[in-house]
Amino acid sequence: MGILSGNPTDEPMHYGEVYSIWSSLMATEAAIAGHQTLHNHAGDEDLKKLIKETIQQGQQHVGEIKKLLQENGVGLPPTPPERPQAQLEDIPAGARFMDQEIAASISAELAAGLVTCSTIMGQSIREDIGMLYGQFHTQKAALGTKFLQLNKEKGWLVPPPLHHHKTEES
Secondary structure (H helix, E strand, C coil): CCCCCCCHHHCCCCHHHHHHHHHHHHHHHHHHHHHHHHHHHCCCHHHHHHHHHHHHHHHHHHHHHHHHHHHCCCCCCCCCCCCCCCCHHHCCHHHCCCHHHHHHHHHHHHHHHHHHHHHHHHHCCCHHHHHHHHHHHHHHHHHHHHHHHHHHHHCCCCCCCCCCCCCCCC
16 A cells, blocks of 8 residues: 555645645635724625625634644644724724725635635645535635625626627528
C-alpha cells in the first residue's frame, strides 16, 4: 500500500492544499469581520437576516477548516477581532453603505467563494478535503441564490444589457 491509499485523513496534505486551505481560512475570517460591519450599515430587515446567515455559515466553515488544519499540524493565520454592534443612526449618512451596495458586495463575494471552493476541490488529492469544499460550495451556492432572490424582490438587481435575439422568419 502506498502513502496515498487507505483512509484519506491519514494521508499528508500537499503544499498546494495547505496553502489554499490556509488562505481560504484567512479570507473567510476577514469576510466575517466585514459582514459584521456591513450588518451595522444595513437597514432592510430581510437583508440583515441574510447577512446574519452569511456570518453563521462563515463561522461554521471556519470551525471545520481550523479543525482540518490543526489535525494536520498547520499553524493558523491571525484572526481579526469581532466587530462591535452599532446602530444605523449612529453612522453618518455619507459614510453608510446602502442596502443594495451591501447585497451586491456579498453576492460578489459568494461568487468568488464558489471559484475558491472549486479550485481547492480540483487541486485536492485527499477525498475528504474535496468533499469538505464541495459541501462549502453547495452551501455558498444556496446562499447566493437567496441573495439573488432578495436583489430581485427589492429591485436592487442591476442586470447587464439584456439580449433579445429574434430570428427573422421568412
